[in-house]
Amino acid sequence: xxxxxxxTVLTFSxxxxxRTKKFRPDYRYTLKFVxxxxxxxxxxxxxxxxxADDRRVFKTVVGEFARRxxxxxxxxxxxxxxxxxxxYLDIGADKVVLxxxxxxxxxxxxxxxxxxxxxxxxxSIDCAQTRDGYEVRSDFGGRPTGRSPLDWARRAEDxxxxxxxxxxxxxxGSLLGYELDLCRQIAEAVNIxxxxxxxxxxxxxxxxxxxxxxxxxxxxxxxxxxTETSIQSAKSYLAAAGVRVRP
Amino acid sequence: MISIxxxxxxxxxxxxxxxxxxxxxxxxVETGDGLEGSERIILPxxxxxxxxxxxxxERGLIPALNKSVVEDRVPFLGICLGAQLICRDSDEFGMxxxxxxxxxxxxxxxxxxxxxxxxxxxxxxxxxxxESPLLDGIPPDSLFYFTHSHAAYPAGxxxxxxxxxxxxxxxxxxxxxxxxxxQFHPEKSQKIGLELLSNFLKLPRDAV
Numbered sequence: 504x505x506x507x508x509x510x511t512v513l514t515f516s517x518x519x520x521x522r523t524k525k526f527r528p529d530y531r532y533t534l535k536f537v538x539x540x541x542x543x544x545x546x547x548x549x550x551x552x553x554x555a556d557d558r559r560v561f562k563t564v565v566g567e568f569a570r571r572x573x574x575x576x577x578x579x580x581x582x583x584x585x586x587x588x589x590x591y592l593d594i595g596a597d598k599v600v601l602x603x604x605x606x607x608x609x610x611x612x613x614x615x616x617x618x619x620x621x622x623x624x625x626x627s628i629d630c631a632q633t634r635d636g637y638e639v640r641s642d643f644g645g646r647p648t649g650r651s652p653l654d655w656a657r658r659a660e661d662x663x664x665x666x667x668x669x670x671x672x673x674x675x676g677s678l679l680g681y682e683l684d685l686c687r688q689i690a691e692a693v694n695i696x697x698x699x700x701x702x703x704x705x706x707x708x709x710x711x712x713x714x715x716x717x718x719x720x721x722x723x724x725x726x727x728x729x730t731e732t733s734i735q736s737a738k739s740y741l742a743a744a745g746v747r748v749r750p
Numbered sequence: 751m752i753s754i755x756x757x758x759x760x761x762x763x764x765x766x767x768x769x770x771x772x773x774x775x776x777x778x779v780e781t782g783d784g785l786e787g788s789e790r791i792i793l794p795x796x797x798x799x800x801x802x803x804x805x806x807x808e809r810g811l812i813p814a815l816n817k818s819v820v821e822d823r824v825p826f827l828g829i830c831l832g833a834q835l836i837c838r839d840s841d842e843f844g845m846x847x848x849x850x851x852x853x854x855x856x857x858x859x860x861x862x863x864x865x866x867x868x869x870x871x872x873x874x875x876x877x878x879x880x881e882s883p884l885l886d887g888i889p890p891d892s893l894f895y896f897t898h899s900h901a902a903y904p905a906g907x908x909x910x911x912x913x914x915x916x917x918x919x920x921x922x923x924x925x926x927x928x929x930x931x932x933q934f935h936p937e938k939s940q941k942i943g944l945e946l947l948s949n950f951l952k953l954p955r956d957a958v
Contacts, residue, residue: 505866505916506873506893540940543873570767575895575938595763597796597897597938617843619759619797620831622869622897665869665897696871719867749873749893 506749507713507741508543508720509734512700514550515580518560522724523550524676526629526644541734542574543749546625546668546722548600549580550643562594569595577625583607588615592623600668602627603641606648606655609662616663625698626659627668628652630685637685644672656689656697668698668722676724678704686716698722706740713746752776752951753788755815755832757805759797765829768937772948782814788824789955791815794937795831799840799856799900802831803848812849820851823928825958827884827950830898833924833931842900851929854904854921861917869899876912876922876934883957884923884930885911886949892942894922894934901933928958 514523521528528550547568549561558581565578578591579600588599588611605612605626615624629644630637630652639650656667669689671682681699690697699712700722712721738748754765756778769776769792776792779785793815795802806812819826828836837848840856848856859868873893878885901920904910912923914933924931930950936943 504875505870508872566763569763573764573768573771573937573940573944575897575935576764592761592796593763595761595767597761597764597935617798618801620869621899622871623796665899666871694867695869696867719872 612662621665674702683716690717782810793832828931
């Protein structure tokens with residue numbers, strides 16, 4: 504039976520690893536905290552606001568991960584064209600994470616899926632709370648799009664997306680838990696895996712992500728860095744709670 | 751020398767790094783001529799079946815692969831799409847003929863009406879049906895990383911070494927003589943995947 508996944512998301516700004524809070528680089532840390540043998544999958548994102556030099560430092564980091572970690576690796580940041588997709592795959596990423604680029608040009612999803620397979624295309628959806636629900640934001644969560652996350656997730660699936668990565672701007676770095684209701688709505692509406700991101704503060708939040716949010720994978724950027732406890736301990740907790748995970 | 755076949759779609763860097771990590775030097779081969787003298791051939795894979803077959807053809811790799819693998823019996827490992835390409839045909843984006851080394855159809859993942867997500871993405875356990883040098887020392891029920899929407903569905907063929915039950919059981923590991931294939935990614939399956947890859951790389955040349 505397919506295991507639920509624990510994904511480590513690493514955000515880089517100007518080539519430096521940061522944890523984020525409400526989508527702003529918040530605290531700089533080092534990679535020694537990443538337990539690369541226990542992790543199920545790694546997502547690396549470049550959140551540099553004004554990237555210069557063709558993101559060279561970030562791409563070097565991605566290449567290093569690809570060489571040293573024998574685990575699935577997804578990369579994203581500034582992907583606007585099929586050539587950008589190719590560039591990340593060339594340096595060793597298995598999947599690409601599309602966000603603003605896909606919102607600006609939906610055909611990018613289909614082009615990437617046709618060229619590299621649907622399993623290669625992760626659509627990251629950044630959501631902000633509104634008075635009567637949620638709205639998709641683009642450009643580092645800064646630009647309202649007027650789109651509903653549920654409709655965009657469905658549309659992305661139709662266009663060829665292989666996974667949905669749902670993130671909440673308000674919950675990012677909050678440690679208050681995931682946006683469970685929205686996650687469940689999306690997980691029930693699409694037939695591709697849904698990854699929930701943003702807000703995990705303890706192992707119970709992971710359990711809730713799977714059991715209440717119906718997510719296929721839970722992502723964390725921050726949680727391992729506040730405590731000495733490891734991914735192993737999170738997995739023991741989940742196994743005891745009846746969630747099938749890779750030991 | 752280990753040859754990793756490049757047909758313009760694959761993530762070759764990871765397979766090459768896994769070989770290097772295990773202490774083997776590998777070369778990337780883009781043309782049919784380049785396959786000469788190979789002691790191992792790996793056909794990795796990401797992408798669509800039809801495009802992959804077209805690219806293999808355009809690079810003159812099909813006759814060269816047939817000669818090395820089928821005639822000269824060089825140990826061969828197909829990974830993911832590479833495992834599908836050695837089969838008879840695939841229905842991904844229309845019907846396409848494969849290399850046809852195994853008389854097995856490749857079809858969209860059949861969930862048997864269960865509510866299972868496609869692509870089949872993540873760590874899943876395999877059920878080992880018979881012995882193969884590829885799985886030496888690999889415990890039953892081991893977890894490997896899968897990410898695919900299509901798979902080989904053999905009908906009782908002897909070539910199936912292990913299956914994965916995701917709806918209708920799909921071929922997870924195939925072997926016929928010197929031809930090995932895995933639907934999952936050993937190069938992305940942490941220590942257990944590296945162990946499997948090491949089994950393939952250390953296999954004596956005339957063992958199969």
